[in-house]
Each structure stands twice: as structure tokens, then as C-alpha cells.
Amino acid sequence: MSELVRDLLRDLSPYTAVEAGEAVDLSDNTSLWGPPPQAVDALRGVNSAVLARYPAIPPAALNRALAAYAGVREDMIVVGCGSDDLIDCAMRTFAQPGDTIAFAVPTFSMVPTFAAINGLRAYAVPFTPALDLDVDALLASNPRLVYLCSPNNPTGTALPRSTIERVLREAPGTVLLDEAYGEFSDAPGFSLARSTERLIVTRTLSKAFGLAGLRIGYAVLAPALARALETVRGPYKLNAAAAAAAAAALTDGLSWVQEHATEAVAVRRRLAAELTEAGLAPLPSDANFVCVPCRQAERLGERLLARGIAVRVLRGLPPVTAALAASNGAALRIGVGPWSVMERLLSALREEGAACA
Numbered sequence: 001m002s003e004l005v006r007d008l009l010r011d012l013s014p015y016t017a018v019e020a021g022e023a024v025d026l027s028d029n030t031s032l033w034g035p036p037p038q039a040v041d042a043l044r045g046v047n048s049a050v051l052a053r054y055p056a057i058p059p060a061a062l063n064r065a066l067a068a069y070a071g072v073r074e075d076m077i078v079v080g081c082g083s084d085d086l087i088d089c090a091m092r093t094f095a096q097p098g099d100t101i102a103f104a105v106p107t108f109s110m111v112p113t114f115a116a117i118n119g120l121r122a123y124a125v126p127f128t129p130a131l132d133l134d135v136d137a138l139l140a141s142n143p144r145l146v147y148l149c150s151p152n153n154p155t156g157t158a159l160p161r162s163t164i165e166r167v168l169r170e171a172p173g174t175v176l177l178d179e180a181y182g183e184f185s186d187a188p189g190f191s192l193a194r195s196t197e198r199l200i201v202t203r204t205l206s207k208a209f210g211l212a213g214l215r216i217g218y219a220v221l222a223p224a225l226a227r228a229l230e231t232v233r234g235p236y237k238l239n240a241a242a243a244a245a246a247a248a249a250l251t252d253g254l255s256w257v258q259e260h261a262t263e264a265v266a267v268r269r270r271l272a273a274e275l276t277e278a279g280l281a282p283l284p285s286d287a288n289f290v291c292v293p294c295r296q297a298e299r300l301g302e303r304l305l306a307r308g309i310a311v312r313v314l315r316g317l318p319p320v321t322a323a324l325a326a327s328n329g330a331a332l333r334i335g336v337g338p339w340s341v342m343e344r345l346l347s348a349l350r351e352e353g354a355a356c357a
């Protein structure tokens, strides 16, 4: 990068996504069922008066819907342009340059990037072989901020509630709990946020709610912390059209969303069973995707793409489980969708003679 750019950015590069083109896209964990129809209707109702004006601060109907959904007070909600926005903002709200952010790996790829941009020291600790946290090792870094992702991307595994509670008891600073996949598991964030002062829970409408294109995320946290996060985030990050669609998705569209999240969980279980039957070894998942350690991930990913199915190829993951050690840290992350799509995936895998030893 150019010398004109701030020193600490020189080793960073822009995020890249899989280019799925015409292929069925199972690469980014967005919803193949799409958004609830009620959200699409709300978007159609956005008129020119709404478009011409700044969005309301706070977005009252959306904050009310989110507070009801999370079971918290409205002053405990902060919305943002995707939960990425809030994770980034939380780093500079609750830690200063030079402070340590500790997290378990492998995890969400944006975390080290946001940490670097915010001048934080990233302290990465491998997950245990059971994909639980090594709490002692994590806290040994005396972190100003701990990032937990549960269910975790890219492994799919959720942390035991007792582990999260222990971190909350013993961490010296604040704890950021990323529950982007919370709708697919029994996620404890909302209930913990009601009783804990120094927890920031982030959630998104990009996954279970099928609205990734509108960029809607939110944080749930104690009112005093919410005010600080709101200040750092700044005004008007969530646009008015997105706010209207999100409010509809969380009220009239909520049962539609919940039914499809339930279906995604059923598909995930069935997919994991079929993959196991085919001789593969998916990691246990509580999310809307499965992670399959696979030495030939790179080649298999290319072959699947040639057959019209895009999956995420992961390389260089820390060898925290025996399967990830055997695969040399290579894996495929495969999103779930309607079963007919999974059948296409499974037959493509069979035709490629996929064996991932």
C-alpha cells in the first residue's frame, strides 16, 4: 500500500467475497429462502418523502421491534450498517490503541482486520480440541476486550453457556458476543445482556432474516454503554429504507423468519448426517452452515463451482481438531438451503468422489 496511507494499514487489503456468478451461492451463509415477504412489501411502501429526508434518530419503530424481539429496554439497542459496523465501533468504544483484544481461532475473518484498523493488539488463542474456549489462556493476555463468536464462524460450533458466563465473570474489561447465527441455536446473549453490565451482544438481519443486501445489524447492551457506542457509531448509518424493511421483518414477518430458521436447522442436521455417510467429517454445527475439514478443499471447491455450486474454501485454519490437523487446515464451509439445493450439492460431491481424508 502507498506510503501516504497510515502505517498500521500497510499490511491490510480489502475484503473479498467468492464470486458465485450464476452458481447457487452457499459461500456466505446468507439465506437461500430470502427475506420475509412482509419486509419486501415494506420496502415497496418507501415513498419519495422518506427518501428525501434523513432517517429518524432513533429509528423508533425499529428500536421498538428490536427491543421486543430481544426482550430488553429500547435504550439497550444500537442499530448499525450491518453488525460489522457495530463490531468495528465497539473496538474503538471499549478499547484504546495499544490495548489487547483476545479471541479464539479460527473465527470471523474481519476481527483481526478491525483490530488492526483500530490499533488494537490482537491476541489469538486456539480453540480446544472440543472447540471450547481456553479461558485461562485467553484471560492471561489481560484483554481490554474479549471477542466471542457463538455459534462460531467458520466452525459452526456454539460455546457452552457456562463458558460464556465464566468469561463474563473473570474478564477484566468488556466482552463482545457476536451472535450473527443466534437464530439457529439456543443463543444466550439476550438473556445475559439483561443481567450483565459489561457485555455487548451483536446480531444481524443478514443471516436468518435474509436481508444481507440491506445491511442491518444491532447491538444489545447496558444503557450507559449503548450511549457510548451510539456516539462512536455516529448518525445515519442505517438508512431509512433498511429501517422500514427491518421493522416489518421483526414484527409481521417474524413467524415467517422463525419457520425458515427452524427449517434451516433441520436441513443442517440432515446434511451433516448425509455428509458423514459419504465419508466426510463435518464439525458439529449450531449455525446455518457446516464446516468440513478436507485436504482437497481447494480442488473440490473448484470442481463444485464448475458444477454450479459455490462454497467457501478455507485455508490455513489452525489445526485445533484432529480432522483439521489431518486436512492441514483446509476446509469447505457450506451454507444450508432448501433440501432440493442440498441434494444437488450431495450428488455433485458424490460424482467428484469426494473423500476428505
Ligand SMILES: *Cc1c(COP(=O)(O)O)cnc(C)c1O
Binding pocket: 029, 081, 082, 083, 084, 085, 108, 149, 152, 153, 178, 180, 203, 204, 205, 206, 207, 212, 215, 216, 217
Ligand atoms: C455474517 C457475519 C456477521 C455479519 O454481518 P453483517 O452483514 O455485517 O451484519 C458478523 N459476524 C459473523 C461471525 C458473521 O459470520
